[in-house]
Amino acid sequence: MRRLAAVGVGLVSILGFGSAAGAADLAVKAPVAAKQFSWTGCFIGVHAGGDFSYDKIRSSGDFSSAGFIGGGQIGCDYQFASAWVIGVEGRAAWSSLTSKTPGTATFNPVFGGVVVPLTVPTQFTVSNDFLASATARLGYSFAGNWLAYGRGGVAWTREKADIVLTPPLLGVPVDPKGTMTRTGWTAGVGLDWAFASHWSANFAYDYYDFGANDFVLTNSIPPVTVSGSLKDRVHTVTAGVNYRF
Numbered sequence: 001m002r003r004l005a006a007v008g009v010g011l012v013s014i015l016g017f018g019s020a021a022g023a024a025d026l027a028v029k030a031p032v033a034a035k036q037f038s039w040t041g042c043f044i045g046v047h048a049g050g051d052f053s054y055d056k057i058r059s060s061g062d063f064s065s066a067g068f069i070g071g072g073q074i075g076c077d078y079q080f081a082s083a084w085v086i087g088v089e090g091r092a093a094w095s096s097l098t099s100k101t102p103g104t105a106t107f108n109p110v111f112g113g114v115v116v117p118l119t120v121p122t123q124f125t126v127s128n129d130f131l132a133s134a135t136a137r138l139g140y141s142f143a144g145n146w147l148a149y150g151r152g153g154v155a156w157t158r159e160k161a162d163i164v165l166t167p168p169l170l171g172v173p174v175d176p177k178g179t180m181t182r183t184g185w186t187a188g189v190g191l192d193w194a195f196a197s198h199w200s201a202n203f204a205y206d207y208y209d210f211g212a213n214d215f216v217l218t219n220s221i222p223p224v225t226v227s228g229s230l231k232d233r234v235h236t237v238t239a240g241v242n243y244r245f
Contacts, residue, residue, distance in 0.1 A: 035144065036141075036144055037141070037144060037194040038079055039078075039079045039085045039087075039139075039141060039147055039192075040077060040078050040079045041076065041077065041244050041245060042074075042075065042076040042077075042244070042245060043073075043074070043075055043076070043077070043200070043242040043244045043245070044072070044073070044074045044242065044243055045072065045073055045074075045202070045240050046070075046071070046072050046240055046241065047070070047071060047072070047091070047093070047202070047204075047238040047240030048069065048071075048238060048239065048240065049069055049070075049236060049237050049238030049239055050066060050069065050236070050237050050238075051067050051068070051069040051095055051097050051128075051131070051234055051236045051237075052064065052065070052066050052067075052097075052234070052235045052236075053065050053067075053097050053099050053232070053233065053234050053235075054233045054234075054235075055099050055101075055126060055230060055231060055233070056212075056230070056231040057101070057103060057230050057231075058228050060101045060102065060103040060104075060124070063099055063100070063101035064099060065098055065099040065100070066097075067095055067096035067097035069093050069094070069096075069097070070093055070094060071091060071092050071094060071131075072092060072093075073089055073090065073092075073240065073242070074089070075088050075089030075090060076088060079141065083142065084138070084139070084140060085137075085138070085140070085141055085147055086136070086137070087136070087137050087139070087149075088134070088136050088137070089133075089134075089135050089137065089151070090132075090133070090134050090135075091132060091133045091135075092130075092131075092132040093130070093131050093132070094129065095128050095129055095131050096129075097127060097128045097129075097234065098125065098126070098127040099125070099126050099127070100124070100125045101123075101124050102121065102123055102124075103121075103122045103124050103163075104119050104120065104121060104122060105119070105120055105122045105163070105165050105226055106118070107119075107120065107167055109168060109169060118168040120165050120166060120167065121165065122163050122164065122165040123163065123164040123165075124161070124162075124163045125161065125162050125163070125164075126159055126160070126161040126232070127159070127160045127161075128157045128159060128232070128234060129158055129160060130156075130157060130158040131155070131156075131157050131208065131234065131236070132155065132156045132157075133153055133154065133155040133156070133186045134153050134154050135152055135153030135186060135188075136152065136153055137149045137150065137151030137190075138150060139192075145193060145194040145195070146191065146192070146193055146194075147191070147192040147193075148189075148190075148191050149190050149191075150188070150190075151187070151188055151189075151190065151206075152185070152186065152187040152188070153185070153186060154183065154184075154185060154186070155184050155185060155208045155209075155210070156183055157181070157208065157234065158179065158180070158181050159180045159181075159182055159215075159230070159232065160177075160178075160179050161177070161178050161179075161215055161217060161230070162176065162177040162178070162217060163175070163176055163226050165226070170222060172222075174222065174224045175219060176218050176219040176224055176225065176226045177217055177218070177219070178215055178216060178217040178218065180213070180215055182211075182213055183210070184209050184210035184211055184232075185208075186206055186207060186209070187206070188204055188205050188206030188207060189205055190202055190203060190204035191204075192242075194244075198243055198244050198245065199242070199243060199244065200241070200242045200244060201239070201241050201242075202238075202239070202240045202241070202242060203238075203239050204236075204237075204238050204240075205235070205236070205237050206235070206236045206238075207235055208233065208234040208235075208236070210232040210233070210234075211231065211232075212229050212231040213229065213231075213232070214227065214228070214229050215227065215228055215229070215230055
């Protein structure tokens, strides 16, 4: 009996230890890997921020200004090779960007059959009230829900320009005006953060270059025409949000 009791106690001890070990094993759980966000799909959203111009006309040096930009974007992405993302995006925005600079204009009146060039001071103003782009981009996804990318493509802007001056012999100021749509190129970098299953935030810097273009500004009454060349460059820094579907 004593031997059987000892055996019984031993079995209880073994079974008790085994149960405790099993409970300990059940309490240990393997870490759950973070779910990888898929960037494949299309999106639509809005953005806002600041824009900065660097311009130059023939009669003055470089001049610049800062303004506000706000608009929308639409595009599509495709994720491949695990973490790489290619995509396309179209943007369109209104801008408050307006630059002003003093300069000069030369007139060539004829006195007694002789052309006598006369130079008068001017105030030149140009605004970029519309900015749009169509770009392709290549990015890399990391940390589960972040995407860093670079992009480039074609860009458009609408320039509204005027120049205030007082022509010789006229004696009164005039303000010839003109509106031009320019085509150029753009390049930039950005960072997207997917903070929900269908939503992402974006932060971007973009550079726009519209080259040097001739312009013609006119005043109807009295009739005055002024021509020149404008080099137009714009930088933008924006933040936005996209709905992804």
